[in-house]
Amino acid sequence: MRIVAFNYRDIPNFPQSTVHGHAGRLVFGTLKGRPCVCMQGRFHLYEGYPIQKITMPMRIFKLLGVETVILTNAAGGLNQDYKVGDIMIIKDHLNMPGFAGNNPLAGPNDERFGVRFPCMSDAYDRELQQMALDVGSELGYSDFLREGVYCVLGGPSFETIAECRMLHKLGADAVGMSTVHEVIVARHCGMRVFALSLITNKAVMNYDSEEKANHEEVLQTGKQRAEQLERLVSTIVTRLEHNNNFA
Ligand SMILES: O=P(O)(O)O[C@H]1O[C@H](CO)[C@@H](O)[C@H]1O
Numbered sequence: 001m002r003i004v005a006f007n008y009r010d011i012p013n014f015p016q017s018t019v020h021g022h023a024g025r026l027v028f029g030t031l032k033g034r035p036c037v038c039m040q041g042r043f044h045l046y047e048g049y050p051i052q053k054i055t056m057p058m059r060i061f062k063l064l065g066v067e068t069v070i071l072t073n074a075a076g077g078l079n080q081d082y083k084v085g086d087i088m089i090i091k092d093h094l095n096m097p098g099f100a101g102n103n104p105l106a107g108p109n110d111e112r113f114g115v116r117f118p119c120m121s122d123a124y125d126r127e128l129q130q131m132a133l134d135v136g137s138e139l140g141y142s143d144f145l146r147e148g149v150y151c152v153l154g155g156p157s158f159e160t161i162a163e164c165r166m167l168h169k170l171g172a173d174a175v176g177m178s179t180v181h182e183v184i185v186a187r188h189c190g191m192r193v194f195a196l197s198l199i200t201n202k203a204v205m206n207y208d209s210e211e212k213a214n215h216e217e218v219l220q221t222g223k224q225r226a227e228q229l230e231r232l233v234s235t236i237v238t239r240l241e242h243n244n245n246f247a
Contacts (some may be wrong), residue, residue, distance in 0.1 A: 001027035008041070013191040021219050025091035026057075032238045035124065044177050045097060046156035055185035059113060062189040068128075068240060069186045070233060074218045075161070075176035075197035078168040079148060082199050084217075085225055086144045087232065089132050090195040091124055093180045094151040094172050102154075104181045105188055111134050114188035123187050128194035128236070135235045141228065148173030150197055152180035164203040175203055189237035194236070198225055 008014045012028045017024035022041030026097040029036060061069065077086065095103070111115040129147065136145040151167050153159065155177035159167070167175055174197045186193050200221035204211050 003027055005040075013056075015043045015047075015049050017043070018047045020215065021043065021222070028098065028196050029049075030045070030196060031234050034237050034240070036157070036237065037064065039064065042063040042178060042182070044156075045154045045181075046101070046177060051097070051102055051104045051181055055181050058191070059189060062113065062186075062191060066191060068194065069182070069190050070236070071179050071182060071193070071195040072229065073150075073176050073179045073195070075174035075201040076164075076201050076203040076221055077199040078151075078164060078203045078205070079146075079173040080205075082146060082173065082202070083144070083198055084201060084221055085179055086146050086199040086226065087136075087141065087229065088146040088148045088150070088197040088199060089129050089176050090150045090179070090197060091129060091147050092149045093123065093147060093183065094170060095180050095184070096153050098180075098184075102107060104185050107233065116191065118184075120184065120187065120189045123183055123193060125192045125194055128192065131239055132194065132196070132232065132236055135239065136232060139228075139231060144199075146173070146199075148181060148197075150179065150195070151175045153177055159203060161204055161207060165204050168203075168205065174181050174199060174236070181186075196229070196233075198200070198222060198229060 005025045008024045025040040027038045027040060039057060042048050045051060136142060151172035153175060159175060176197065181196055183195060185194050191221050198221065200218040201213055204213060227240050
């Protein structure tokens with residue numbers, strides 16, 4: 001298998017990864033014979049980037065001919081049934097920065113990519129969600145595979161207890177600081193989207209709790225589930241080829 005990788009710093013105008021755990025490379029290769037481009041590290045509002053810069057890779061992927069985008073993230077579990085290590089198929093999102101006007105599509109619309117007012121009620125492809133459930137069940141992952149709503153915040157501070165309680169009441173199952181901006185731009189230009197959250201920690205919802213969200217726990221849980229996540233995603237990619245809808 002041949003792989004070609006570029007450091008973000010060698011790509012003109014590409015943002016740089018500043019987060020521990022995000023390597024900062026764009027890797028081209030094949031996954032089970034299927035041509036893919038992977039980002040080893042993505043970008044976040046809290047790194048100080050304008051939201052258009054965070055999402056620029058999505059438009060590059062569109063121009064490269066990519067048709068399906070698979071996003072993964074680490075997230076805190078708000079749903080009380082969730083356990084650390086669960087994998088949540090994202091079925092919908094709450095875009096908190098968007099409520100405050102921080103949407104990657106704000107500003108003049110570039111008609112070459114999409115329409116001024118894109119629909120988001122179909123942001124997460126339902127066929128791919130079902131396929132992930134089927135694949136997860138075949139792989140024996142059903143006990144830790146969930147479906148839920150992801151809420152994005154600006155970060156970098158983790159949430160207060162009151163914020164976690166509010167987000168849960170609003171219908172969020174998991175909370176994080178990424179993904180949604182990319183989803184919006186990917187959907188705007190017509191790519192189909194599938195996204196997963198790894199529940200790396202439980203959001204603290206109780207004033208008696210001694211637990212504290214921290215990035216070390218996030219990285220640790222990521223390492224523990226890495227192999228299973230890899231198998232899930234690569235099997236889904238293989239099925240895309242078999243379905244042949246979006247080859
Ligand atoms: O970058 P992702 O996978 O979303 O990771 C999550 O974990 C980090 C915090 O520990 C934040 O970057 C948050 O968004």
